[in-house]
Amino acid sequence: MKLDEGKIKDYHEKGFLIFENMLNKDEIISLKDRILQFENHKDQSNVICEDDEIRSVFAPHKIFEEYDRLYRHKELINISSKLIDEDIYLYQYKINLKKPFVGKWWEWHQDFPYWKLDDGIENPDMVSVMIYLDDVDVCQGPLMIIPGTHKIGIEAFEKKDLDGDNLINSLNSNLKYTIDKQMIKEYADKNGIKTLSYGAGTAIFFHPNLFHASTGNLSPYTRDTVIITYNSLKNIPTVEAKRPEYICSRDFESLN
Secondary structure, X not given: OOOOHHHHHHHHHHOEEEEOOOOOHHHHHHHHHHHHHHHHHOOOOOEEEEXXXXXXXXXXXXXXXXXXXXXXXXXXXXXXXXXXXXXXXXXXXXXXXXXXXXXXXXXXXXXXHHHHHOOOOOOOOEEEEEEEOOOOOHHHOOEEXXXXXXXXXXXXXXXXXXXXXXXXXXXXXXXXXXXXXXXXXXXXXXXXOEEEOOOXXXXXXXXXXXXXXXXXXXXXXXXEEEEEEEEEOOOOOOOOOOOOOOOOOOOOOOOO
């Protein structure tokens, strides 16, 4: 995959960058084949369920070799390092599943508030890569983003009546740090909303402060994605992390 100065500039201007066919068909099949096997791990704390359906699996590389190989993918590391302009390590790794008809939504949010406020990360010198393991159309709940919103920093949160500062409210369909609805409308009016419908194997690199969300899956098809977050080695947590190792990695091994 070619990453030239024009694409790097585009990323910093819009907050996201897309590469189709990052993974080939065989790589996708090997990853998909493992999805059903996570049903046997539902009792583990890193497997997050909602209404008895698996919503997310954190640290899948600790369970299956195929996922261990994926986050070390040479192109993912090369592109991520250049976008951050630093050497990187694996900060967070998860699979998000949306089963046919019942897969739930993700509210409008930014990722960095969780990492700063809960994990003690000082700067957004990070990048996330969402990889589609299915062909994703609009009815399956693809990623939606508002371009350019990464430039404004952490925005005002929507006021919510939550039962304490529960870990689950950074993982379920009722997120604790969601963006104020008026701010969403203001930036959507200004910059528009992009719905990212792409084929299996597509990799979407996006900034941790980019406004993003996705609707539920109303289709009869799965919408399985992997999200890998890389952090700069100069940006490790400055305080003891509140959240478990499977959410906020303490392994600072360089991937470069």
